[in-house]
Amino acid sequence: MVTKDTLSGLVVYLPKEELLIEFKKLMFPQGNKGGKKEMNLRRPSCKKNENFSNRYFEVCKRDMIEYFNISGCYFPRPLTMAIWEIMQIFFDAEMKKMKVVKNWDFPLFVPPGVLEKENEHIEGFAPEVGWVTKSIKSDLEVPIATRPTSETVLYTYFSKWVKGYRDLPLKLYQWCNADRWECNNPTPFIRSREFLWQEGHFAFATKAEADEELLQILELFRRIYEEFLAVPVVKGWKSEHEKFAGGLYTTSVEIFIPNTGRGVQGATSNCLGQNFAKTYEINYVDEKGETATVWQNSWTYSTRTIGVMIMIHGDDKGLILPPKVAPLQVVVIAVPCKNANIQRIYDACTATVSALCEAGIRAEEDLRDEYTPGWKYSDWEMKGVPLRIEIGPRDLENDQVRTVRRDNGVKEDIPRGSLVENVKELLEKIQQNMYEVAKQKREACVQEVKTWDEFIKAFNEKKFILAPWCDEVEVERDVQARTKGETGAAKTLCSPLDQPELPEGTLCFASGKPAKKWTYWGRSY
Amino acid sequence: MVTKDTLSGLVVYLPKEELLIEFKKLMFPQGNKGGKKEMNLRRPSCKKNENFSNRYFEVCKRDMIEYFNISGCYFPRPLTMAIWEIMQIFFDAEMKKMKVVKNWDFPLFVPPGVLEKENEHIEGFAPEVGWVTKSIKSDLEVPIATRPTSETVLYTYFSKWVKGYRDLPLKLYQWCNADRWECNNPTPFIRSREFLWQEGHFAFATKAEADEELLQILELFRRIYEEFLAVPVVKGWKSEHEKFAGGLYTTSVEIFIPNTGRGVQGATSNCLGQNFAKTYEINYVDEKGETATVWQNSWTYSTRTIGVMIMIHGDDKGLILPPKVAPLQVVVIAVPCKNANIQRIYDACTATVSALCEAGIRAEEDLRDEYTPGWKYSDWEMKGVPLRIEIGPRDLENDQVRTVRRDNGVKEDIPRGSLVENVKELLEKIQQNMYEVAKQKREACVQEVKTWDEFIKAFNEKKFILAPWCDEVEVERDVQARTKGETGAAKTLCSPLDQPELPEGTLCFASGKPAKKWTYWGRSY
Known part of the structure; x- marks a missing residue:
């Protein structure tokens, strides 16, 4: 059994049972009949290089999100949530190392006056804030904002929680939903009204500590993108014009999407300086008994990460998921043919899946007899599963399985005796190759x-x-x-x-x- | 190392590191000076039997929640969240056994028209729904509701996800925040505008399945209360008048609070029948190729569980936490005295904590030298830590530690040689006793x-x-x-x-x- 302790550097960790997801159940409604016509309907209608934007919407809509009829609103489907959870487990472990406390749940609603207290901040965020103004038929006396981000509501409390130098550093974070109402060009994951994110809020005694930890967080963001999502980033400072509203300076990881020639701000780590601390009076008594003001950082990454991954890695067939975040890493498909002993093939598939799962690889067999093998290949390719294993009569005879890589289509027969090692190696190679290919494409731009x-x-x-x-x-x-x-x-x-x-x-x-x-x-x- | 697999029946599980919480850091601001005056300020100002309601507010406010200036809004502090998380881990494991899929995040915002579609349901919930009507200075064309519960928004999609009999049963749940705007008598945990909960939504082919699984869920709710929170419940049916709005029938676990003579609906498991399914057209093709309509259940428990626990178990000193949900189960306090070798006492405390943590017991030492032992006793008593261990010079001499139970104040010296077994036994006894005492009090009513x-x-x-x-x-x-x-x-x-x-x-x-x-x-x- 592979445990979460084997996280670092390995592709293979987090057994699929932990994700509480049954792929065969939820990846597709089983009422579907299969057949060429249906497959054509499900395929992206346009090629990645021809209409990137339409294709992105189609891929998102088919496997990753559900639309609903509020403009700019989407909600994640299980595949998305499982990827999100894999990143959460990594991040939680890193937070633990940094002694950041997760056990908070900051309020969704921002009390009147609190958001407006910090001038620069509200100027930057005002266009995106939603306001609850009525319940049933009565209007609220004062509109209540839904959080665009939690700095203002939280820092009101920081002044209560920080009294003396021993209360510092104060390091909190939470996972939650946040809302941004004014959306230019709503795009699933990249820009939507409700989204999931993590937000962290630190207070320090000195600027030096704030400067240092800000870069530690930025490095975690780089790792999320480069090591997990196989997406190359540039770590950098934002300009004065582009920095976090009300902060001192902002760092970010930036991604470039070659197909559209646009940059995406992947995640930000902000040094807030003492600006919020002065507004919200976050002071403490230092070692010498004198009153001092804290230095603060705030930082966040959101489900935008997943949108970026889809943009960078998909191809004309659909999604390609990096093995490290793929909830399903290997799908095993039976390739029966006439006169063959079908049960023996099915048994071999099941045994293969068991062996892989035992080794901590997230694998599942597809034995649905209402679909042809070819139909299933297309189905799982669209869903981006990194590695396919096919088992037919000839494979049984030769005591081998056939592997097909999703990233480059390369086929390879591997002996069943060294199944686990070979599959692990292949997954590592796929992860590495996806990153290299993405990096080359970016460098060319x-x-x-x-x-x-x-x-x-x-x-x-x-x-x-x-x-x-x-x-x-x-x-x-x-x-x-x-x-x-x-x-x-x-x-x-x-x-x-x-x-x-x-x-x-x-x-x-x-x-x-x-x-x-x-x-x-x-x-x- | 104790793992999550040892969940069932045991008091001792879930090492404290998993909760990402540092008690010494977050249970109190360290800027406090200590002393009798401050302790008096922190103690509940009234006795449990004299002014139950005030005392409840005080206890909640000191350790469990933060108030903020929107009427009826509170947010949980780390102690609350850690208790919530312990219950989540239990519940997630049970959901896995029932093959319920967690990887969903239903939207916070309910599209126009969707909430209103089911007449009875909206009649029941309308008074409690908040509406977002503007962003920046412009009014939205149509107000958007924040979810009071997710039936209506979700079932719009059930009709898309359920096509054939093989898609059934469909069993989903999620952890999230929900909002209820019209609050009579807002009370922390029991009735507040934003709260955390879990909501589950099942669809079945037959009523028999719905009837059966509804009781399985109700049994989990009983276990949460009785086994974890040591709160006795009555499983029962709600009356037609009190059932879930729009449903067929509702079951619940009910708690009785002896001090106020009031019942609390602890959690509900609803059979929705086919009412929602007909409104939202959740139909499927059955084995015979005929169109049929699903049967549905929905069910939920919320952070209200924690409020009930505080009401049932607290005493005049403050909280009493059942060991099974206590994030900190044992606090070890050094009792130095003049002429004693203080370092030896500190070392014994640290060694005791290590031995307990090693065995999966959530323990921490309190070696703060700015407070007297007596002050620390009171401090941890108020916070409800189930077991206190004191170590002084005489204990060192006799190779023992002194234990003090929070539930009944009983003191007992135990040999250091059998520390772990004795502490485990004591924790089990405390858990059991808290339940028995609560049950006796209820029976008397x-x-x-x-x-x-x-x-x-x-x-x-x-x-x-x-x-x-x-x-x-x-x-x-x-x-x-x-x-x-x-x-x-x-x-x-x-x-x-x-x-x-x-x-x-x-x-x-x-x-x-x-x-x-x-x-x-x-x-x-």
Whole structure:
């Protein structure tokens, strides 16, 4: 039995029973008849490179979410929730190492006046806040906000919980739902009215501690994307214009979607400085008996992670799930043929699944006799299961199984004697390959520019643009104004923590002033 | 290391590390100075038998929840969440056995028209529904409800997910927050605007299956209360008047609070019949190829469980937590005295905690030197920790520790050589004793009546009244009208599944018609 302790670095962990999911039951309604016509209906209607956006919606809708008739609202289906849970288990374990306390459930409703107390913050969030104004037929005296994020409601309490230096650091986080009402271009996972996320809130005695832990959290976000979702990211600082409303500075992991030429802010880790602490009076008595004000961080990642994964990895057939987050890692399909001993094949499938599950690999057999093997191949391919195993009469004879990789279609016969080791190895390879392929695609989009003309050319070619910049808010606003168009204006995505060399005398591509840093620019989601 | 597999029947399981909680950090702000004055401030200001309601609010507020300034809103503190999580782990394991799928996250927002579709249901819930009507300054075209419960939004999808007989039974549940806006007498845990709960939704091919599984769920609710929270319940049917709005019949576990003479509906398991299924068109093709309609159950328990536990078990000092749900089961306190080797005592405390934790007992030492032992005793007593261990110089000499039970104050010296076995035994005894004491108190309140006069007398004495009843809605309404008063009218609490014998010819206490069943009556929360 594989336990959660074997988390780190391994593809294989978390037996499927822990997810409380029965794939055969919930991946598809069984009332379906099968057949070519139905399969065609279920396939994405367009190719990834032709109509990326439509295809994304289709894939999400078929396997990952349910739509409902409130604009911008979706809710996750079991496949999504199982992926989310796998990431949660990783993250909870890391939080434990950092001594962060999870046992909180902050309120959904924000009391009157609390959200508005921090000016910059409410300016940034106001357009996205929903307000409950009535119950039954009576109007509430004062509208109550549903949380867009919990800083304001929580920090009212921080001032109560932090009294002396021994109360610091105070490190809390929770998993919950949050709401954003004003949605431009609602997109499943990426931008929706209700979403699931984790939010963390830290208070420290010193800025140095805040600076340090912020980067530790950012590193966890990198690991979620790169190690689990096989999605390459850039760690960086957000510009003054793009930082968290009311904070001191914001770091993020940024992803670039080659097909649309847009950046996505993957997750953010914010240093709030002492701005909120001053507003909400979060003070403490230090070692010398003097009153001091805390330094704060807040940080979050959401189900957006899953949307990004779908965008990066899918192909014309549908989803491709990285093995590490795939709730079902291996599907075993019986390939009977006339005159063969069908029961023997079925038994071999079941034995194969047992052996894999025993080793902690999440595997399931598909023995439905109302579908042809070919139909089942397509069905599971669409659902993104990383590895398929086929077992037919010839495999029985040769004491082998046939493996088919979802990421590159490569087929390989492996002896049943070394089944587990070979499957583990294949899953590791798939995970690694998915990351490498994604990284190569992204690298092919990076364009270094130094002048405005080069910038405009790269922007029109939808590149992931790296440019020397003077780091001035006015210049960013000016670039936005000058590039405004139907497909969105150019904005800063992030300034990478890992800065390329900036030779003295390098000028800003946009203002001609001395450049202060390299910054990624582009369109964004 | 004790694992979750040892759940059943044992007091001892779930190592405290799993709860991601550091008690010393979060149970109290450490800025506090201690001292008698502060302790007095923290103690409940009134005795349990004198002002039960005030005392309940005080205990909740000090250790279990945070208030905030929206009437009827509270949010749970880590101690509450840790108890909730312990119950979740039990319940998730039971759901797995029943093959219920957890990986769902139903939406918070209910689309326009969906809630209203089922007439009886919306009539029952309308007074409690909150409506989001605006975002920023613009009003929404149609108000959007926040979920009071998920039947209506979910069953719209059941009709999509259920196509053929092989899709049945469909069994889903989730953990989430829910909202009820119109609150009479908001009371922490018992009645609040936002609360945490679990909700389950089943669809079956036959009524027989629905009837059977409903009782299986009810049995789990009984176990949560009786085995975990040490709270005795009565399993029963709700009356037609009190059943779930829109359902066919409702079963519940009912608790009686002796101090206030009120019943509390602990949790409900509802048979919805085919009412919702017809409204939302949840049909399927059966084995014969004919179209049929499903039978449905829905059921839920909420953080109300924790409020009931506080009401039943607290004493004048504060909380008493049953060992099985106590996040901290044993606190070990050093009792140094002048001239003693303090470090040796501290080492013995740490070694004791290690030995207990090793055995899966949730223990922690309190070595704070800014407080006296007596102050710490009071502090942990208020927090309800079931067992205290004291270690002083004399204990070291005799190679023993002193144990003090929270439930009855009994002190006992136990040899260090049999520490673990003795502590386990003590925890089991405490759990058992708390249940027995609570049951005796309840039994003392039960009053069997046969006539209206007996009924009124018992009602005025705040008894848990068991009476033969004709089971007619009109009669229940009539009893309510006739008993209306400042402290609430009489209503049915439940008709126990385990019915006492009802001799032929027994008449209803209220109407004088032939009685059909024994039913509990009283005031309720």
